[in-house]
Amino acid sequence: MSPLSGATEAFDSRGNAHLHMGKLDDAIGDYDNALKLDPTNWKPLYGRGVAKIRKSDTVGGQIDIDAAVKLHADAAAEERKLGISP
DSSP states (O other): OOHHHHHHHHHHHHHHHHHHHTOHHHHHHHHHHHHHHOTTOHHHHHHHHHHHHHTTOHHHHHHHHHHHHHHOTTHHHHHHHTTOOO
16 A cells, blocks of 8 residues: 555545544545545545535535546445445
Protein backbone atom coordinates (compact mmCIF):
# COMPACT_ATOMS: atom_id res chain seq x y z
CA MET A 1 0.00 0.00 0.00
CA SER A 2 1.39 3.38 -0.96
CA PRO A 3 1.47 6.21 1.57
CA LEU A 4 -1.04 8.05 -0.63
CA SER A 5 -3.56 5.20 -0.57
CA GLY A 6 -3.01 4.80 3.17
CA ALA A 7 -3.77 8.47 3.74
CA THR A 8 -6.84 8.23 1.54
CA GLU A 9 -8.12 5.27 3.54
CA ALA A 10 -7.39 7.07 6.82
CA PHE A 11 -9.42 10.11 5.77
CA ASP A 12 -12.23 7.87 4.54
CA SER A 13 -12.29 5.87 7.78
CA ARG A 14 -12.29 8.99 9.91
CA GLY A 15 -15.03 10.43 7.71
CA ASN A 16 -17.08 7.31 8.37
CA ALA A 17 -16.55 7.68 12.12
CA HIS A 18 -17.66 11.32 12.00
CA LEU A 19 -20.68 10.33 9.91
CA HIS A 20 -21.72 7.72 12.48
CA MET A 21 -21.35 10.31 15.27
CA GLY A 22 -23.48 12.82 13.37
CA LYS A 23 -20.57 15.23 12.84
CA LEU A 24 -21.53 15.82 9.24
CA ASP A 25 -19.31 18.83 8.52
CA ASP A 26 -16.29 16.96 9.87
CA ALA A 27 -17.24 13.90 7.80
CA ILE A 28 -17.52 15.97 4.62
CA GLY A 29 -14.14 17.58 5.35
CA ASP A 30 -12.46 14.20 5.72
CA TYR A 31 -14.14 12.82 2.60
CA ASP A 32 -13.03 15.95 0.71
CA ASN A 33 -9.44 15.39 1.87
CA ALA A 34 -9.58 11.76 0.74
CA LEU A 35 -10.91 12.80 -2.65
CA LYS A 36 -8.16 15.41 -3.06
CA LEU A 37 -5.66 12.56 -2.76
CA ASP A 38 -7.62 10.15 -4.97
CA PRO A 39 -10.53 11.67 -6.90
CA THR A 40 -11.47 8.26 -8.34
CA ASN A 41 -11.99 6.55 -4.97
CA TRP A 42 -15.68 5.69 -4.78
CA LYS A 43 -15.79 5.14 -1.00
CA PRO A 44 -15.28 8.74 0.20
CA LEU A 45 -17.40 9.94 -2.72
CA TYR A 46 -20.30 7.78 -1.56
CA GLY A 47 -19.78 8.75 2.09
CA ARG A 48 -19.72 12.44 1.22
CA GLY A 49 -22.97 11.99 -0.69
CA VAL A 50 -24.61 10.40 2.32
CA ALA A 51 -23.37 13.18 4.60
CA LYS A 52 -24.67 15.84 2.21
CA ILE A 53 -28.09 14.19 2.05
CA ARG A 54 -28.21 14.03 5.85
CA LYS A 55 -27.47 17.78 5.84
CA SER A 56 -30.46 18.26 3.49
CA ASP A 57 -28.34 18.80 0.36
CA THR A 58 -30.21 16.10 -1.51
CA VAL A 59 -29.14 17.26 -4.97
CA GLY A 60 -25.42 17.49 -4.14
CA GLY A 61 -25.56 14.25 -2.19
CA GLN A 62 -27.26 12.36 -4.98
CA ILE A 63 -24.70 13.64 -7.49
CA ASP A 64 -21.90 12.20 -5.31
CA ILE A 65 -23.72 8.90 -4.79
CA ASP A 66 -24.46 8.54 -8.50
CA ALA A 67 -20.81 9.24 -9.33
CA ALA A 68 -19.68 6.63 -6.77
CA VAL A 69 -22.05 4.04 -8.25
CA LYS A 70 -20.66 4.78 -11.73
CA LEU A 71 -17.20 3.98 -10.37
CA HIS A 72 -18.35 0.90 -8.42
CA ALA A 73 -21.74 -0.63 -9.20
CA ASP A 74 -22.09 -2.29 -5.76
CA ALA A 75 -21.23 0.86 -3.79
CA ALA A 76 -24.63 1.25 -2.13
CA ALA A 77 -24.85 -2.38 -1.01
CA GLU A 78 -21.29 -2.44 0.32
CA GLU A 79 -21.62 0.82 2.23
CA ARG A 80 -25.01 -0.16 3.63
CA LYS A 81 -23.27 -3.12 5.32
CA LEU A 82 -21.14 -0.55 7.15
CA GLY A 83 -24.19 1.46 8.21
CA ILE A 84 -23.52 4.16 5.62
CA SER A 85 -26.73 5.03 3.83
CA PRO A 86 -28.87 8.13 3.44
